[in-house]
Amino acid sequence: MSVTSISRWHEDALVPLEYCDMIDTSMVAADSWFVSDGRALAIGLHRERFLENAPEAESFWDASIAAIPSQGDWFPRVEKHANGRLLFRLRTAPERQRAAVLATWTGPDPRTRPSVKGPDLDAMLRIRTAVQPLGASEAVILSEDGFVVEGAYSGLLWWRGDILCGPPADLARVNSVTSRSALTLAAALGLDTHEEAVTPEELDGTELWALSALHGIRIATAWVDGPELAEQPGRLATWRARLDALRREI
Structure with missing residues (x-):
């Protein structure tokens, strides 16, 4: 699975992936979902599950969604870390299995x-x-x-x-x-x-x-x-x- 640095920013909430090794990696919450050409299953439930444990992250969530390309297959992940840092990973989707x-x-x-x-x-x-x-x-x-x-x-x-x-x-x-x-x-x-x-x-x-x-x-x-x-x-x-x-x- 390859990972792509994001280019969209929102109030400095989205962190470029080249700095990932510098942040606290202990996660408080995370969520990921499959997106194909801008479409996903039950994205509202993913949002609800993530914000239940990161209630302050609504604007971060919105910025993360906006950063996902409308074409191609993606498997993005949002993370909240113990030090309060919010991280968005834009990952290309691996092959899906039956x-x-x-x-x-x-x-x-x-x-x-x-x-x-x-x-x-x-x-x-x-x-x-x-x-x-x-x-x-x-x-x-x-x-x-x-x-x-x-x-x-x-x-x-x-x-x-x-x-x-x-x-x-x-x-x-x-x-x-x-x-x-x-x-x-x-x-x-x-x-x-x-x-x-x-x-x-x-x-x-x-x-x-x-x-x-x-x-x-x-x-x-x-x-x-x-x-x-x-x-x-x-x-x-x-x-x-x-x-x-x-x-x-x-």
Whole structure:
């Protein structure tokens, strides 16, 4: 992924990336989203999530949005750091993936603020990297009781027949914008949604999705040393198209 320095400034809030090494890298909050030719999914929810932990950053957010080119594929990120610095990273989007292979993270839970996106991004990268030698592209975090919580960089949803399911709200995790969008769309289509606490073994035979702002919906094709997963032909393509159709001009 390449990173481009920004050229638009707003009250000195946007920091050129060549100075990134000079600032406090401990993040209080962060958010990122995929933009294609000026269109993004649920940008208002990304804004809401970021400003919840950086309430003073409204003008910074607006300036960041204005700095995104109207052409091309981008994966920008906004950050609030512990020293108060606000940083915008204009990043070209990497290739988007249709599928993911999962593996359970078996070490201690590395998250320090599970419900906030940003403080634990480096820890999430470490655990995702740790499972890659197993052939996995995403690590799954379990609760102390062994229930599925989330992926390192994704929300997790699964199908029980025509019911779209996800982890209970009381399992602390980042509030995935893409997962919320899929569940809201399911309800709008008249489908049932359900929360359930499940162990990996209890997902045997289900169609399991890993959802993120960059990739949208990915089908989990395998779970290393875990449950056997299924895929209903055509469902993933239909839902990826449905979410893409919800993208709006930012």
